[in-house]
Amino acid sequence: MSTVVLGVGGGIAAYKAAELLRRLSEAGHQVRVVPTASALKFVGAATWAALSGQPVTSEVWDGADQVPHVRIGQGADLVVVAPATADLLAKAAHGLADDLLTNTLLTARCPVLYAPAMHTEMWEHPATRANVATLRSRGAVVLDPASGRLTGADSGKGRLPDPDSIAAAAFRLLRPGRAPDLAGRHVVVSAGGTREYLDPVRFLGNRSSGRQGYALASTAAARGATVTLLAANVSLPDPAGVSVVRVVSTLELREAVLAAAATADAVVMAAAPADFRPATYTGSKIKKRDDGSAPALELVQNPDILAELSSARPRSGQVVAGFAAETGDEHASVLDHGRAKLDRKKCDLLVVNEVGPGKAFESADNAAVILGSDGSVTEVPFGPKEDLADAIWDLVAARLR
Secondary structure (H helix, E strand, C coil): CCCCEEEEEHHHHHHHHHHHHHHHHHHEEEEEECHHHHCHHHHCCCHHHHHCCCCCCCCCCCCCCHHHHHHHHHHEEEEEEEEHHHHHHHHHHHHCCCCCHHHHHHCCCCCEEECCCCCHHHHHHHHHHHHHHHHHHHHCECCCCCEEECCCEEEEEEEECHHHHHHHHHHHHCCCCCCCCCCCCEEEEEECCCCCECCCHHHHCCCCCCCCHHHHHHHHHHCCCCCEEEEECCCCCCCCCCCEECCCHHHHHHHHHHHHCCCCCCEEEEEEEECCEEECCCCCCCCCCCCCCCCCCEEEEECHHHHHHHHHHCCCCCCEEEEEEEECCCCHHHHHHHHHHHHCCCCCCEEEEEEEECCCCCEEEEEEEEEEEECCCCEEEEEHHHHHHHHHHHHHHHHHH
């Protein structure tokens, strides 16, 4: 059983932390809630004490004989701050300690996870952005807030991420060996399958659901990275703490990848871009013919984004990883095809999936062999796609070091 400190800031989203507390407690963790004085104006101490089974105070003077301002942080396996207000982020970044929570943050030597919530203008202010950058540079995990309805009639970026998403990030940090080893890194992940439209109704596409790419994005965020997720026609909810850019076609994906890669330490191409697109697009729906014949479809080849990115390397030391969905045939095995593709693409890592019924596409689980340009071979057994994602980030992080 791990000891988790749940710090609660003074924002309207404080009530959502009660659900986060339930998630953490039901997972078997001992949770000590440390609210700010402002947080107690939104949710009272009695609620936190009843839900956690632990004493609750915001003052360093309560129970002074136990030295709580030091002991709570020292004994924690993880500190989660939700909601993390602009004021709290500023105090944490500058090492201020004027209440029990900020003292706890200074004494904690475990991973710290911040889930911000504030109005859009506050999140986008240069001071807040600088404070977030400072915290991330020190190894803290600061999720990006979600977009949606804020206090009153306002909408925008600044909404507290969903409690389930925050809990998922917390659980990943509590796993043995899952330190925030990507803190201070910018990573780019592509996910989903591109669509190449023939007319306003029909398109060429593939079966990719985007689950593996989304697993890569969420695990990277939990490991401290700043994550840009390029989502091609994915209907999954946005991962907490991730900046999502939506694309449709392979050409749009290429443009987005090259733009995001300019500042990225690592790029993982988990999307399934279409190899071909129609030579022409028909502005109105293509009709059936009375004689029963089908129209001829002329295709042109799309650019090879992974190969282009691997050769360009817009940033020194950048790690590039790709995916290969393969089947064996009379000429070669799945791994033989994968090795040939790794040689052609010139990337650092290639994740080779054998596709088929119940494999790779549209599934919550996956198995793969990760080939390295250095000749390494890493087998990842069948299991949740998050496990494969962590295995990929382990290899990426090692190369970044």
